[in-house]
Amino acid sequence: MTEHTYKPLGRSGMAARAAQDIPGGWYVNLGIGIPTLVADHVPAEREVIFHSENGILGVGPAPAKHKENPWLINASSQRVSLHPGGSFFDHAMSFAMVRGQHLDLCVLGGFQVAENGDLANWAQSAESGTGQIGGAMDLAVGAKQVWVIMEHTTKGGEARLLKRCTYPLTAPRCVTRVYTSLAVLDVAERGFVVRDIIPGLSFEELQAKTEAKLHR
Amino acid sequence: MTEHTYKPLGRSGMAARAAQDIPGGWYVNLGIGIPTLVADHVPAEREVIFHSENGILGVGPAPAKHKENPWLINASSQRVSLHPGGSFFDHAMSFAMVRGQHLDLCVLGGFQVAENGDLANWAQSAESGTGQIGGAMDLAVGAKQVWVIMEHTTKGGEARLLKRCTYPLTAPRCVTRVYTSLAVLDVAERGFVVRDIIPGLSFEELQAKTEAKLHR
Amino acid sequence: MIDKFVRSMAEAMDGIKDGSTVLIAGFGDVGAPNALIEGLIEQGATNLTVVVNSGGRNRVAGVEPSGLTKLVALGRVKKMISTFIRAQSIAGELVRTGKMEGVVIPQGTLAERMRAAGAGIPAFYTPTGAGTMVAEGKESRWYQGRECILEEALPGDVALVEAWTADRWGNLVFRDASRNFNPVVAMAGALTIVQTHHVCDLGQLPANEIVTPGIFVNRVLHVPAGDPKPVV
Amino acid sequence: MIDKFVRSMAEAMDGIKDGSTVLIAGFGDVGAPNALIEGLIEQGATNLTVVVNSGGRNRVAGVEPSGLTKLVALGRVKKMISTFIRAQSIAGELVRTGKMEGVVIPQGTLAERMRAAGAGIPAFYTPTGAGTMVAEGKESRWYQGRECILEEALPGDVALVEAWTADRWGNLVFRDASRNFNPVVAMAGALTIVQTHHVCDLGQLPANEIVTPGIFVNRVLHVPAGDPKPVV
Numbered sequence: 067m068t069e070h071t072y073k074p075l076g077r078s079g080m081a082a083r084a085a086q087d088i089p090g091g092w093y094v095n096l097g098i099g100i101p102t103l104v105a106d107h108v109p110a111e112r113e114v115i116f117h118s119e120n121g122i123l124g125v126g127p128a129p130a131k132h133k134e135n136p137w138l139i140n141a142s143s144q145r146v147s148l149h150p151g152g153s154f155f156d157h158a159m160s161f162a163m164v165r166g167q168h169l170d171l172c173v174l175g176g177f178q179v180a181e182n183g184d185l186a187n188w189a190q191s192a193e194s195g196t197g198q199i200g201g202a203m204d205l206a207v208g209a210k211q212v213w214v215i216m217e218h219t220t221k222g223g224e225a226r227l228l229k230r231c232t233y234p235l236t237a238p239r240c241v242t243r244v245y246t247s248l249a250v251l252d253v254a255e256r257g258f259v260v261r262d263i264i265p266g267l268s269f270e271e272l273q274a275k276t277e278a279k280l281h282r
Numbered sequence: 283m284t285e286h287t288y289k290p291l292g293r294s295g296m297a298a299r300a301a302q303d304i305p306g307g308w309y310v311n312l313g314i315g316i317p318t319l320v321a322d323h324v325p326a327e328r329e330v331i332f333h334s335e336n337g338i339l340g341v342g343p344a345p346a347k348h349k350e351n352p353w354l355i356n357a358s359s360q361r362v363s364l365h366p367g368g369s370f371f372d373h374a375m376s377f378a379m380v381r382g383q384h385l386d387l388c389v390l391g392g393f394q395v396a397e398n399g400d401l402a403n404w405a406q407s408a409e410s411g412t413g414q415i416g417g418a419m420d421l422a423v424g425a426k427q428v429w430v431i432m433e434h435t436t437k438g439g440e441a442r443l444l445k446r447c448t449y450p451l452t453a454p455r456c457v458t459r460v461y462t463s464l465a466v467l468d469v470a471e472r473g474f475v476v477r478d479i480i481p482g483l484s485f486e487e488l489q490a491k492t493e494a495k496l497h498r
Numbered sequence: 499m500i501d502k503f504v505r506s507m508a509e510a511m512d513g514i515k516d517g518s519t520v521l522i523a524g525f526g527d528v529g530a531p532n533a534l535i536e537g538l539i540e541q542g543a544t545n546l547t548v549v550v551n552s553g554g555r556n557r558v559a560g561v562e563p564s565g566l567t568k569l570v571a572l573g574r575v576k577k578m579i580s581t582f583i584r585a586q587s588i589a590g591e592l593v594r595t596g597k598m599e600g601v602v603i604p605q606g607t608l609a610e611r612m613r614a615a616g617a618g619i620p621a622f623y624t625p626t627g628a629g630t631m632v633a634e635g636k637e638s639r640w641y642q643g644r645e646c647i648l649e650e651a652l653p654g655d656v657a658l659v660e661a662w663t664a665d666r667w668g669n670l671v672f673r674d675a676s677r678n679f680n681p682v683v684a685m686a687g688a689l690t691i692v693q694t695h696h697v698c699d700l701g702q703l704p705a706n707e708i709v710t711p712g713i714f715v716n717r718v719l720h721v722p723a724g725d726p727k728p729v730v
Numbered sequence: 731m732i733d734k735f736v737r738s739m740a741e742a743m744d745g746i747k748d749g750s751t752v753l754i755a756g757f758g759d760v761g762a763p764n765a766l767i768e769g770l771i772e773q774g775a776t777n778l779t780v781v782v783n784s785g786g787r788n789r790v791a792g793v794e795p796s797g798l799t800k801l802v803a804l805g806r807v808k809k810m811i812s813t814f815i816r817a818q819s820i821a822g823e824l825v826r827t828g829k830m831e832g833v834v835i836p837q838g839t840l841a842e843r844m845r846a847a848g849a850g851i852p853a854f855y856t857p858t859g860a861g862t863m864v865a866e867g868k869e870s871r872w873y874q875g876r877e878c879i880l881e882e883a884l885p886g887d888v889a890l891v892e893a894w895t896a897d898r899w900g901n902l903v904f905r906d907a908s909r910n911f912n913p914v915v916a917m918a919g920a921l922t923i924v925q926t927h928h929v930c931d932l933g934q935l936p937a938n939e940i941v942t943p944g945i946f947v948n949r950v951l952h953v954p955a956g957d958p959k960p961v962v
Binding site: 334335336337338351352353354355357359361364370371372373374376377380381405408410411412413414415416417418419420423424450451452453454 | 757758760813814815816817821822825826831832833834835836837838839840841842844845856857858859860861862863864876904905906907908909910911912913914941957958959960
Binding site: 306307309329331333339340364366367368369371374378380381384385424 | 499618665666667669685701711713714
């Protein structure tokens with residue numbers, strides 16, 4: 067079976083793959099989970115300015131243990147550092163930046179992405195009253211580019227790249243690119259366009275793990 | 283003629299009369315013209331915090347000539363000083379304070395006030411395209427109390443306290459009190475209620491100079 | 499003389515009524531007015547609507563809940579408006595069992611609705627949430643090719659704020675990322691109550707560096723509270 | 731390396747097109763980007779829509795107009811949105827004679843419309859202007875017993891800003907009351923151009939004191955311009 071000749075990317079591998087595509091000078095928000103790891107893979111000499119929705123521009127890497135600042139956390143509640151030139155502001159201003167389309171990119175986690183760019187990443191059922199929206203809905207409609215990083219399929223092997231999302235939406239038609247454990251896909255007018263597949267996996271094998279039709 | 287036995291208040295007299303009624307602790311915006319003079323008549327020991335719509339809280343008196351700060355002007359473009367505890371902020375924040383009903387009082391100049399509290403103070407005709415609205419419309423709808431200081435009549439002797447304003451409105455039903463050269467009047471449900479008349483002028487004489495019906 | 503400092507927690511909490519809407523600042527434990535929340539628990543007001551970014555923690559065997567989680571666990575909150583109410587948290591439990599109403603909304607909309615309340619803007623259109631469950635029951639219209647929904651201002655009867663330094667006029671500065679919701683919550687409360695780590699004389703905060711001017715603040719209590727705890 | 735500093739006025743003005751909407755900060759002469767306005771005059775773009783608090787000065791015999799008044803007098807502005815257009819000013823003259831369109835709006839609405847543009851809010855309700863000429867042609871509805879009118883965001887193709895100090899990321903601080911419209915205008919421009927009195931190295935502006943984060947800024951030109959002139 068060819069299926070055993072490839073090695074899916076892990077969390078760090080997916081983050082590294084996305085980091086590779088972020089140009090210097092971009093303003094970027096990293097969502098909770100795998101996206102947060104992206105920062106570690108951007109080369110130090112490439113100046114990317116990270117935004118955190120709790121009111122920070124210029125988020126730096128995790129500090130050394132003895133240099134921790136308990137008043138400086140990112141949106142994932144991890145203690146972080148601040149790049150020289152960084153700034154603090156309030157939540158209204160922070161989301162003005164987000165909603166006002168000042169971010170070049172946000173990288174979000176996802177449960178499902180549809181071929182029309184719909185994203186579902188905050189709840190797995192339509193029960194209201196609980197759920198974890200956080201800043202995702204604002205980021206999904208606000209950033210100029212919305213990239214999603216996620217496993218290509220669920221643990222049970224179900225497709226996450228779908229014709230239509232079955233989970234509640236975070237935002238319609240917002241995703242511009244998806245980095246999965248198996249491939250990089252753009253969301254184009256005609257649907258998912260495969261840009262990159264991990265070594266050892268064929269287009270047809272990738273299609274077999276994907277509900278939506280893939281384009282070359 | 284009894285008409286000669288009274289002396290109308292001048293600009294400074296009207297400002298002083300209004301200043302007398304401002305309690306300590308109030309946040310107050312003073313409009314362009316006579317209202318700006320009010321600050322000079324509030325006793326130094328009474329702590330009133332003056333707001334200027336160009337982004338200042340804690341406006342202080344005019345500075346000594348050698349202490350002028352060219353970067354510190356009030357809404358009338360006069361160089362002013364800053365009280366200790368004063369702060370600077372941007373125009374959006376400044377009008378958030380105004381519109382958000384955080385000011386206890388604004389004191390505005392006026393052309394006309396109607397017995398229902400309508401104020402006209404920005405234009406004398408309904409031609410559009412030019413005019414001086416400035417911050418008056420925001421202040422008139424936003425401050426908890428809106429006091430107007432103006433001559434009781436026009437130079438030509440026409441009434442300014444009217445049944446209905448004939449000039450374009452600044453805001454409907456906003457004025458709570460009027461300080462004129464002849465009297466202090468509250469705007470109540472039933473119309474103008476005279477609180478104070480300058481010495482030597484009778485209620486009937488005041489009524490004769492007023493189009494709207496006056497109440498005692 | 500204007501003096502917004504109060505001398506006791508009882509004075510800080512005086513007059514908060516049952517049924518109040520209480521806006522609570524903070525993001526995680528950073529910038530959270532935890533002492534004031536404990537004060538509110540002590541004060542006794544109940545039947546509250548609480549507006550807060552995150553709905554509190556899970557039940558942990560053998561650990562007494564504290565702060566917001568305790569307020570919720572005590573059944574004092576009838577409705578919570580929040581951006582995160584985890585199903586496994588105590589708040590989530592109460593929502594699922596019908597003991598508390600939960601309303602989950604986007605974080606930017608939460609911030610903007612409070613800012614609107616403070617700024618005298620009764621309602622605004624936003625693209626956030628259009629085409630999602632958040633849009634249910636809301637008016638929508640299209641601007642520049644994007645669907646936007648109408649959201650209303652979210653004012654509080656009471657706002658609880660944590661500051662780094664305050665003066666007697668109620669001018670506030672915040673430390674680093676603890677600023678978060680604090681200036682927004684401060685604007686939106688009819689009664690804004692502040693706990694501050696430090697106090698200073700009037701004039702010591704530079705006029706260009708004041709973040710929340712005292713006009714938004716009613717009462718300030720000096721609570722040197724130590725560093726925020728890391729998230730567990 | 732991110733470096734938003736430009737080395738010349740020509741570079742600062744590069745690409746500004748005829749027909750652009752230009753947002754101009756300042757209140758009176760304080761905080762006004764006068765050097766950039768002169769640069770725009772030099773650059774040549776015409777048919778502009780200019781958004782500015784005050785529409786400029788009167789014609790004075792023997793005195794050459796400068797800054798905004800000059801831009802207007804040269805006939806380069808087809809439409810002005812402003813809170814003061816005095817009938818006796820050069821702008822007022824052009825409006826009366828049909829050579830320029832004038833739209834006079836409330837100052838708070840001007841600020842909020844630009845802030846909304848920067849914040850991705852396409853429209854909002856405000857009580858300001860309801861029941862006045864300003865409300866003509868606008869939707870209205872009642873909130874909490876007050877009539878409110880629907881106002882739309884006011885974005886700029888170009889925003890002209892004056893700062894006190896800037897760094898290479900475009901972070902800005904302002905001096906005293908020169909802050910006024912500057913942070914709001916900076917947010918609302920697709921191309922935000924700053925003239926700054928001082929420049930500093932990255933990291934020299936304290937993170938808690940930055941007023942306009944560089945994300946809103948595209949180009950910064952170092953123009954040590956002296957003190958604002960008093961109003962005549």
